[in-house]
Amino acid sequence: MNGAHRGEPVALWLSGLSYYFGAVGAVRDVDLSVAEGARHGIIGPNGAGKTTLFNLLTGELRPTSGSITLFGTDVTHTPQPRRVALGLGRTYQITRTFGALTVLENLTLATLGLSPHKFALFRRWTGYRGNREMLEQVAERFQLSHRLQRRAADLSHGEQRQLDVALAVTLRPRVLLLDEPGAGLSPGERLTMTRLIQELPADLTVVMIEHDMDMVRDVVSRVTVLHLGRVVADGPTSRIRQDERVRALYLGRRVTDA
Numbered sequence: 001m002n003g004a005h006r007g008e009p010v011a012l013w014l015s016g017l018s019y020y021f022g023a024v025g026a027v028r029d030v031d032l033s034v035a036e037g038a039r040h041g042i043i044g045p046n047g048a049g050k051t052t053l054f055n056l057l058t059g060e061l062r063p064t065s066g067s068i069t070l071f072g073t074d075v076t077h078t079p080q081p082r083r084v085a086l087g088l089g090r091t092y093q094i095t096r097t098f099g100a101l102t103v104l105e106n107l108t109l110a111t112l113g114l115s116p117h118k119f120a121l122f123r124r125w126t127g128y129r130g131n132r133e134m135l136e137q138v139a140e141r142f143q144l145s146h147r148l149q150r151r152a153a154d155l156s157h158g159e160q161r162q163l164d165v166a167l168a169v170t171l172r173p174r175v176l177l178l179d180e181p182g183a184g185l186s187p188g189e190r191l192t193m194t195r196l197i198q199e200l201p202a203d204l205t206v207v208m209i210e211h212d213m214d215m216v217r218d219v220v221s222r223v224t225v226l227h228l229g230r231v232v233a234d235g236p237t238s239r240i241r242q243d244e245r246v247r248a249l250y251l252g253r254r255v256t257d258a
Contacts, residue, residue: 008035010069011175011205012057017066018229019049019056026052028229030066034175040207041216041237044226045249050209051093053226054177058090059083071174089173093180095160099153103144103163106152107135110170135170142166142196158189162196169200176200178208182215194218217241225249 012034019027027049034040042050055061057068059080067076075083097106111131139145142162147155152163161181168176181197182190190212197219200206210216216223216237223240225233233243240246 010034011036011038011071012207013069014057015067015069017053017056017068018064019052019061020064025229027056027063030226030229030231032224032231032234034205034207036071036174036205037203038205038207038222039220040205041220041223042207042209042226043211043213043216043223043240043246047228048226049229050226051179052229054090054179054209057177058088084171084173087172087174088177089168089171089175090177091164091168091179091181093183095157095164097152097160097163097167100151102149102151103139103155104135104148106163106167107138107170110167111135138166138170141169141199143192156189158185158192161185161189161193165193165196173204175205175207178206178210180209180211182210182212190215213241 010033012032014030014032017027017030017032018025030053042053044050052061056063059075059078063076067074069075070083070086070088073086075086075088078086098109101109111134136145136148139148142165144159144162144166147159152160155163161184165178165181178197181193185193194215197206197208206219208216208220210219220237222235223233223237224231225240225243225246227249232249233240233246235243
């Protein structure tokens with residue numbers, strides 16, 4: 001089993017996970033385990049199957065074969081909302097916020113996912129603001145306190161990415177999937193995002209897809225490398241950075257499947 005060492009509590013366990021688009025294997029026979037509280041990176045060239053893997057984990061796609069276990073519970077065929085309730089959170093490559101709503105309104109809506117009142121569609125907006133202190137703490141953590149009344153669409157790109165992660169954290173996940181959090185950010189914005197991820201609670205398991213190898217080095221301690229849907233390397237970040245097979249993948253030289 002790749003990932004967690006023996007004896008460590010496992011947050012996420014994949015066994016023989018595969019997904020095919022017709023005859024094309026986007027994810028092929030992936031075995032992976034991620035320890036509780038780990039910082040784990042998923043890397044690979046474009047088309048390696050990284051985002052498809054995340055879509056399988058969240059339930060947006062149903063695997064062709066294999067299984068997914070979250071904190072000991074088989075969630076292979078579990079609907080997306082149930083996976084969220086079990087502690088799975090996620091961000092996307094493209095920021096998904098409500099641009100016409102303020103930062104505070106976006107954060108408040110995120111909390112409804114875990115609220116017993118989420119189906120009270122005609123309840124007044126002000127009735128949902130009882131947890132204002134918690135929301136302000138989340139905003140402060142992600143350097144958005146001064147933007148609470150600003151529309152999400154009016155934020156800078158870096159601030160929108162910060163809000164995206166804040167929304168996922170507001171749902172109080174136990175496993176957080178970050179899909180290219182550094183995408184489209186300036187060098188300064190990437191440094192800010194790196195620091196914010198580093199400061200996430202130590203008991204929160206983080207699995208991150210990222211192309212920026214500096215961010216990978218600074219955030220995660222273990223890396224899994226995908227190529228053509230298969231795991232071709234897995235291990236500590238320092239060792240993976242020196243792996244000649246991984247270097248070949250990123251330099252574009254031909255790598256045989258194994």
